[in-house]
Amino acid sequence: QQQVKQSPQSLIVQKGGISIINCAYENTAFDYFPWYQQFPGKGPALLIAIRPDVSEKKEGRFTISFNKSAKQFSLHIMDSQPGDSATYFCAASGTSGTYKYIFGTGTRLKVLA
Amino acid sequence: GAGVSQSPRYKVTKRGQDVALRCDPISGHVSLYWYRQALGQGPEFLTYFNYEAQQDKSGLPNDRFSAERPEGSISTLTIQRTEQRDSAMYRCASSLQGQLGSPLHFGNGTRLTVT
Numbered sequence: 404q405q406q407v408k409q410s411p412q413s414l415i416v417q418k419g420g421i422s423i424i425n426c427a428y429e430n431t432a433f434d435y436f437p438w439y440q441q442f443p444g445k446g447p448a449l450l451i452a453i454r455p456d457v458s459e460k461k462e463g464r465f466t467i468s469f470n471k472s473a474k475q476f477s478l479h480i481m482d483s484q485p486g487d488s489a490t491y492f493c494a495a496s497g498t499s500g501t502y503k504y505i506f507g508t509g510t511r512l513k514v515l516a
Numbered sequence: 517g518a519g520v521s522q523s524p525r526y527k528v529t530k531r532g533q534d535v536a537l538r539c540d541p542i543s544g545h546v547s548l549y550w551y552r553q554a555l556g557q558g559p560e561f562l563t564y565f566n567y568e569a570q571q572d573k574s575g576l577p578n579d580r581f582s583a584e585r586p587e588g589s590i591s592t593l594t595i596q597r598t599e600q601r602d603s604a605m606y607r608c609a610s611s612l613q614g615q616l617g618s619p620l621h622f623g624n625g626t627r628l629t630v631t
Contacts, residue, residue, distance in 0.1 A: 435616045446622025506558035
C-alpha cells in the first residue's frame with residue numbers, strides 16, 4: 404500500500420515531442436505528489452508538484468495531470484528538448500504520520516536531437 | 517556551499533567493518549532525511565529527523581543501521597558489520613520545514629561499496 408508504481412521504465416522521444424510518464428498509488432492518505440528530475444551523478448531535484456485538490460498543474464513545458472478517483476498522476480513534458488534527458492521520479496507523501504516521501508522506480512528519458 | 521553536503525563521496529569497505537556516512541544539510545533546514553538508492557531504482561526511505569528528534573526510522577533495514585542528528589544539524593548514518601548487500605548510493609536530503617509541500621533538497625550522495 405506504500406508503493407508508487409511508475410511507468411515506463413525508459414522512454415525515447417524526438418526533439419519537440421511530448422514525453423508522458425505515469426504513476427499510480429494505492430494509499431489514499433497520500434496528498435502531495437511531486438516529480439523529481441535527476442541527472443547523472445547528481446541528486447534528484449524537485450521539478451513540479453501537485454496536491455489532489457486540483458486536476459492539473461502547469462509550469463512552463465511541464466504539466467502534472469492528476470486523477471484522484473483512479474489514484475493516478477502523470478507528468479507531461481511538452482516540446483521535449485535534449486536537455487530534458489534525465490531520470491524522472493514521481494513521489495507521494497501524506498499528512499498521516501511523518502512526511503516521508505515514497506518514490507517511484509524512475510523513468511529514464513532520452514530526447515533525441 | 518549552499519547545498520546539502522555529503523561525505524565521503526565514495527567509500528569502499530570490507531565486509532564486517534563499520535562505516536559512518538555524514539550529511540551536512542542546508543543551513544536552517546529543519547528536516548533531514550536519509551534515503552538509499554540502488555542503481556536504476558528510486559530513492560528508498562530509511563529515516564527522518566525534525567531538528568534532533570528522529571521522527572521515523574521505519575525504513576532502516578535492520579538493527580545494524582542507525583542514524584543520529586544530535587544538535588539538529590549534521591547527521592550521521594552508521595552501518596555496523598557491513599554486508600555486501602549494503603552496497604548502494606546513500607542520499608541525504610533536507611527540507612526547510614517538516615511539513616507537507618516543503619521540497620526535499622538532495623545531496624550528491626555517498627557511494628558505498630562493500631567488498
